[in-house]
Amino acid sequence: xxxxxxxxxxxxxxxxxxxxxxxxxxxxxxxxxxxxxxxxxxxxxxxxxxxxxxxxxxxxxxxxxxxxxxxxxxxxxxxxxxxxxxxxxxxxxxxxxxxxxxxxxxxxxxxxxxxxxxxxxxxxxxxxxxxxxxxxxxxxxxxxxxxxxxxxxxxxxxxxxxxxxxxxxxxxxxxxxxxxxxxxxxxxxxxxxxxxxxxxxxxxxxxxxxxxxxxxxxxxxxxxxxxxxxxxxxxxxxxxxxxxxxxxxxxx
Amino acid sequence: xxxxxxxxxxxxxxxxxxxxxxxxxxxxxxxxxxxxxxxxxxxxxxxxxxxxxxxxxxxxxxxxxxxxxxxxxxxxxxxxxxxxxxxxxxxxxxxxxxxxxxxxxxxxxxxxxxxxxxxxxxxxxxxxxxxxxxxxxxxxxxxxxxxxxxxxxxxxxxxxxxxxxxxxxxxxxxxxxxxxxxxxxxxxxxxxxxxxxxxxxxxxxxxxxxxxxxxxxxxxxxxxxxxxxxxxxxxxxxxxxxxxxxxxxxxx
Numbered sequence: 001x002x003x004x005x006x007x008x009x010x011x012x013x014x015x016x017x018x019x020x021x022x023x024x025x026x027x028x029x030x031x032x033x034x035x036x037x038x039x040x041x042x043x044x045x046x047x048x049x050x051x052x053x054x055x056x057x058x059x060x061x062x063x064x065x066x067x068x069x070x071x072x073x074x075x076x077x078x079x080x081x082x083x084x085x086x087x088x089x090x091x092x093x094x095x096x097x098x099x100x101x102x103x104x105x106x107x108x109x110x111x112x113x114x115x116x117x118x119x120x121x122x123x124x125x126x127x128x129x130x131x132x133x134x135x136x137x138x139x140x141x142x143x144x145x146x147x148x149x150x151x152x153x154x155x156x157x158x159x160x161x162x163x164x165x166x167x168x169x170x171x172x173x174x175x176x177x178x179x180x181x182x183x184x185x186x187x188x189x190x191x192x193x194x195x196x197x198x199x200x201x202x203x204x205x206x207x208x209x210x211x212x213x214x215x216x217x218x219x220x221x222x223x224x225x226x227x228x229x230x231x232x233x234x235x236x237x238x239x240x241x242x243x244x245x246x247x248x249x250x251x252x
Numbered sequence: 253x254x255x256x257x258x259x260x261x262x263x264x265x266x267x268x269x270x271x272x273x274x275x276x277x278x279x280x281x282x283x284x285x286x287x288x289x290x291x292x293x294x295x296x297x298x299x300x301x302x303x304x305x306x307x308x309x310x311x312x313x314x315x316x317x318x319x320x321x322x323x324x325x326x327x328x329x330x331x332x333x334x335x336x337x338x339x340x341x342x343x344x345x346x347x348x349x350x351x352x353x354x355x356x357x358x359x360x361x362x363x364x365x366x367x368x369x370x371x372x373x374x375x376x377x378x379x380x381x382x383x384x385x386x387x388x389x390x391x392x393x394x395x396x397x398x399x400x401x402x403x404x405x406x407x408x409x410x411x412x413x414x415x416x417x418x419x420x421x422x423x424x425x426x427x428x429x430x431x432x433x434x435x436x437x438x439x440x441x442x443x444x445x446x447x448x449x450x451x452x453x454x455x456x457x458x459x460x461x462x463x464x465x466x467x468x469x470x471x472x473x474x475x476x477x478x479x480x481x482x483x484x485x486x487x488x489x490x491x492x493x494x495x496x497x498x499x500x501x502x503x504x
Binding site: 106118120152156162171185188190204226232241242243 | 262317318339357358359360361363364366370371372374398400403404406407408409410411412413414415416417418419420421422423424425426427429430432433434435437438439440441442443444445446447448450451453454455456457458459460461462463464465468470471474475478479483484486487488490491493494495497498
């Protein structure tokens with residue numbers, strides 16, 4: 001599989017690492033606008049401009065959602081073009097007949113090497129031959145290809161925002177409360193791990209506990225009186241109502 | 253350590269298990285109102301009424317917050333009385349001079365055996381001798397005693413609601429979106445695990461990613477247009493604003 005990688009953000013760097021280690025993948029060029037070198041430690045050629053990219057079977061774009069269409073318009077129209085965005089439809093590639101999506105269902109950081117082994121990757125392509133190619137590409141890096149159409153991918157991307165971005169923000173708010181009360185945030189780690197490990201045995205719906213589920217108004221109002229931040233107060237109330245309503249019908 | 257355990261809910265059952273396995277603890281009686289037997293498989297005497305409890309060094313109450321005070325009022329006033337509630341002040345024991353709190357910072361389910369090894373347990377007592385007793389009790393079950401006063405414990409309990417109850421509710425909402433779009437919720441598991449594993453390397457504040465942080469209005473409005481449930485729509489908006497505001501000052 002001859003391909004070139006475009007973008008050197010969080011995902012671009014991780015894909016560079018696994019692609020360059022994979023015998024089945026021939027990485028032709030890596031476009032990295034911020035590069036100071038002309039080749040990587042592994043000997044892959046680095047370019048800074050889209051015009052410097054050579055024609056290859058496939059271009060994989062790991063750039064910001066807003067520039068996918070603009071960048072793709074400058075790529076050879078015979079090549080397969082692939083983006084990695086959960087929120088972007090495959091139709092963003094308006095100039096190309098051979099289009100694809102390769103969406104790793106994961107959150108990437110500069111600080112951590114993410115394991116691609118067993119990682120679900122949502123794939124979509126405009127023809128069955130290119131879909132096979134994407135399947136092969138995912139399997140080459142030990143990941144798990146999953147067919148998702150654009151609507152499903154967008155729903156999954158929304159779900160990912162809930163489980164990752166929003167949960168993490170709750171951790172941030174909790175860390176702040178701990179700091180204000182001189183409590184190490186570390187004390188919450190076993191609880192946070194259990195919250196996730198429980199999902200191996202129970203659906204999240206079955207795993208729910210706490211004052212909102214019990215409709216324990218005394219604890220709820222004690223908690224509300226402790227929260228100074230008005231946005232967090234609103235979040236607490238909204239969660240409490242949402243949890244209560246979610247389980248109300250089952251109690252009747 | 254001679255003690256009797258009161259309550260057979262989620263926490264009561266788990267504490268029964270570890271106490272009955274621990275050589276340093278002599279479990280005298282277990283009060284379980286719903287019991288059909290008069291002793292456990294391990295030979296511990298079961299009683300159904302508080303009046304049947306014999307006088308022991310210490311009574312450990314794992315009952316609902318609302319009945320702690322009422323139940324304690326019926327216990328011998330010379331004994332040490334301990335509750336396990338994160339949301340309840342130590343002063344709930346108004347008739348006893350020897351009061352304590354033993355608050356395991358964890359979420360318990362009937363379906364899962366929680367490991368007490370290394371689990372932080374917030375302890376508080378009205379005198380230093382009883383505090384030592386609670387320390388010894390925590391260490392006997394391999395847990396990690398942490399001194400927390402009533403205000404700190406309540407702050408930690410609020411934090412626990414955020415990281416556990418509210419995160420889990422986000423998982424429930426995500427599972428519902430997946431179901432509606434015929435996507436297996438399983439696909440989100442590696443992402444959920446990574447959300448938590450990241451905390452070993454990064455503070456939650458540093459680990460934040462996503463459209464709200466990037467102020468990516470196109471994705472945010474696309475997500476909002478996909479959400480039908482009005483409470484979830486409000487939650488999405490509130491989280492987005494809260495995340496944006498949280499990081500705003502750092503960008504200036």
